[in-house]
Amino acid sequence: MRHLVSVLVEDHPRVLTRITSLFARRGFNIESLAVGKTHVPGLSRISIVVLGDDRTIEQVEKQLNKLIEVIKVTDHSEPHVERELALVKVRTEGVEERLQIKEIVEAFRARAIDVGPKSAIYEVTGTPYKIEGFIEGLEPYGVLEVMRTGAVAMSRGENILRPRMKKEAV
């Protein structure tokens, strides 16, 4: 089963290595991984898509929590939003093809961000499922390159991934 795990970490050298090496040595499968800074200086946030049963995910969370520089871990099983961004370079040689591609691009609310004589780059945002649909749709015209960011996620509402306050009710 696919799980989306968000991890709040201290922005230290090698923290990403600690996480990926943990996944490697414990045999957890990463489908995608995205990292970025947060609005709080010194804190970064990682979104990991993990494949595994509930017991595996429980271990993933617990083992991640054991890393000293990991501040908080959440498995987005609660209501959340999920997005991924992809850049897709497609062959755009004939006029007919261009028109057809334009239709697909509009349907997926993607947009052209670079147009050349023989190819164009499109940007698409959405769930990984939507991105896969977009790429499949373009396949017949010749997909030349794909770069996906990996899924990022956030819980809805008041569920906030932030450092535990000291002496918070246990």
Place this chain on the structure above:
Amino acid sequence: MVLRKGGLMNGAEAILEALEREGVRHIFGVPGGANMPIYDAMYTREGIEHILTRHEQGAAHAAEGYAISSGRTGVVFATSGPGALNLVTGLADAMMDSVPLVAITGQVSRSAVGTDAFQEADVTGVTMPITKHNYLVQDVNDIPRIIKEAFIIASTGRPGPVLIDVPKDVQFEEFSGSFDVAPQLPGYQPTTKGHPRQIQKALAALKEARRPVLMVGGGAHDASQALLKLIETTGIPVITTLKGLGAVPATHPQVVGMPGMHGTVAANLAVQQADLILAIGLRFDDRITGNLEKFAPNVRTVIHVDIDPAEIGKVVEASIPIVGDAAWVAEKLAQGAEPLELEEWWAQIRAWQEANPLPQPRGELLSSIEVVQAFWEATGGEAYVTTGVGQHQMFAALYWKTKRPRGFITSGGLGTMGYGLPASVGVQVAHPGELVLNFDGDGSLQMTVQELATLVRYNLPVKVLLLNNGYLGMVRQWQDLFNEKRYAEVHLEESNPNFARLAEAFGMKGVVVENKEQLPQAVDEILEHPGPVLADFRVHNEEGVFPMIPAGGSAEDIITQHPEEAN
């Protein structure tokens, strides 16, 4: 505090100052190019005693022995590259057995890091999976904070090793920071207090149980007093794992024995038939569970108490998980516990015990069993015991009835041959007035035999009791039982040194004991000698350790004696 010219301190001195402020009194280590400034700073400094081992692995295991036997954090020094890499086995061992260590390694200067410099190795990279945490010091003024954090991380929660890699130029650099610093560990908040509701649930489940067992592991040694109260109130049978030996004295009538591959029949059957397992401070290692599918099939309630939430549910599903410190939780359980009605259960366990006593020495040849027994009788069990890994380790675990918490120091999780001798160094340093016995094997001992020199140099009166069977004995036993006696590469006898003369060459007393008749007198001679002794017991070459549950088996598959003897 010794200040340098002009009243300033350098990084190396700051390290020692910070260690002293942590209460460190002993350090085990070896100097080299990249940690020379630290040793130079130590040269004129008093307050910390350094024990020079002959190999960094020896330093790491000595620090482990020191830490396990005393409860204090062990400290190790090593230089960069090969020095630090020699610590790797010891760090991995400490990680597996949750031993609090702080290792401080020299690293090449910051400008040389990443250039394949002389004696450079990516030590923080290499040790990442075998330390609880590690640091590469980039700023000399971070030293006090990092050392403070390292001791907190190593010694709290589930203890473990922490490594601090310090580039040589950082050691030389002028220190202008403060020692009055707060740790910055926002992500580190171990839970020590078990949830009261879970404790109530556990107590309620205990009351309902008809065939409960209490299993105690290496995390339970500091809970010893509370555990005694708990077991004496409830009357519950106690099973102590290899790492838990002594957490409840093995001489206590409620202790049924050790579980697992070389555990007693009664202990294994008790776990197998139990309807409730109360596990405190253990992690259901595969050497304990054997075939998981068949492990404890009658259990209805597993109460798993551990300070590391990741251990709960990792192997055996816990119906009542309690995350917390063993001593704290055991105390609460003891306070709420009531006497249980276990007459039937005890009758069953006593019947198993009577029907399946541990094998006793037989035949003409000197038995490892009787050597262990002879020392136990002679000392009344009043000693710290260390071991290597192999048959002798299991003989010691089964026949040395460990009476004190932290009294049996052995490599459990990693199974590190060569552990015993260096560990005994650390135990003796931590307990100068106590008797320390290192039961060792001829295979194990030779993996770290250079540390005899450390015993001699510091006049540590450890008694090295070598159960010399001329084989890599545990492998031979497996080959005997499972490979039709195809003894591939396990013969040591023809090429073993004369161990007594080897000891003498190191400058310590060497003794050879060749048969049963010599044993009683030898025991006295060894124990009466004031300094270190190596005693070479020429034991029965093909004596096996029984009981044994073959790998992947369960309690039903237990073998209580060699099949050839059974006929």
